[in-house]
Amino acid sequence: MALSVTAADVKPAVDAQADEWLKRMGDYLGQAQFFSVSAEVWQDVQLASGQRVQAGRTIELQVRRPNRLRAEVRSTRRNRELVYDGNAITLFNRAQSFYGTVRASGSLDEAMDVAIERFGIAMPLEDFLRSDPHKDLLQKAVSGVDIGPVSVLGVPCEHLAFTQDNIDWQVWIETGARPVPRKFVITYKDEADSPQFAAIFSNWDFVTKLPDFLFKFEPPAGALKIRVKEMKAENQARKKEEK
């Protein structure tokens, strides 16, 4: 008798400690009703000459469950905001004072799905904003190990490393009462020279209240509304398959 094994039958080889740490982090973030955090992001970029350089930016995130998000991405030449107020997602390019709005509703998870599937907009550090980060992060994991304790900018953390078919990713989770991510690295091992994306988190705040006005976009004087281009249907279908 022939045996067939599907991908769904194969349990990821994530060691119990790594899974436990990830679950603690996921539960902590998923159950938080509101929080703010900053992240410094560094991303490998390859010049046409082949030389590898890093591009950096900072991200400020404010989340209020079930359906509010504000993200601000800043770098030397650019300043962009993304605001979800429960009814619409607004993009704001502050450098040129352009903004665009698309309708979205429902929970943060649902809005983030609409954003990526219909408009190709990936929310910054989305993996940590969803309602169940543990489940989402492990969805395609092939293996995971607990590397051990290490400090990130002086904060004691547990270092976890996971593999998937096309990427490796690592997360450093703060030990103690507040198991938040302090560092996050993705290695795109299926791309030439395996470029990396790295984020260092700081200023986690689960205390300061986030009032409604923070999530209400008011275009500044002189701002111009422009279109938000929708992805073609075939790409939307591909996105859904990837979920």
Place this chain on the structure above:
Amino acid sequence: MKTSDCFAKSVWRRKTGLGLAVGLPALLLALPLVCAERRSAPRAVSARPVNVGRSSHGSVRHADTHVVQRPAEVRREPARPVQVRPAPVSGRGVPAYHDVEADFHRRHFWHDFAFGRRWAALPLGFLALQIGGAPYYYCDGIYYQPAEGGYEEVYPPLGAAVPEPPDGAIPIEAGGQTYYYAGGAFYLQQPDGSYAVAPTPIGVVVPELPPGAVQVSVRGTIAYQFNGIYYEPVFVNGVTQYETFMP
């Protein structure tokens, strides 16, 4: 000779100003050799993925997302004049915004293009072209024509063929072809290996404006105009890009 040589030498030229005009006759004598060298070694250009890099997402959930940009259906540039009204805040020198997720923007020689700007001498390593019987000179994405007292920068002429796309040209997939976009020109590879300036495909999205594009108002909407083609700012994949159109 590589385009980077052209760039480096042209920077030097711009610093030395008129001094090089003295050497122009000698350069013209050497021109056939320079051109022969450039044409003899067409370089294959590898097309980078035309997308917002998935590494920009920083997302495990979307790690399989390879292409989030969609290929455009291309319409040809219509040959008709278009009347436009300059926007209240119009002017030359619109910055070449490149609002990609990773903030990395390296200026290339052709980013410095300014229509009508005059020079006493051509950059070293220039290429001489004849387009429709008119003389043109080319250096790394910028075209020149003879003008009083020297040469002036002009829009890329249709049909101009160069050995390789300008340094830093951006591959744009459209209509089943790969265009190389630089300095407001769309280059297509020819059967002989050279790259020729093609009519601007209408309906494609480019990540940055041509250098010197002028802000205009078209039907009450902001747009930018360059060499008769219009660019509408749109959010694509969450970042500002520009779609070519004809009103």
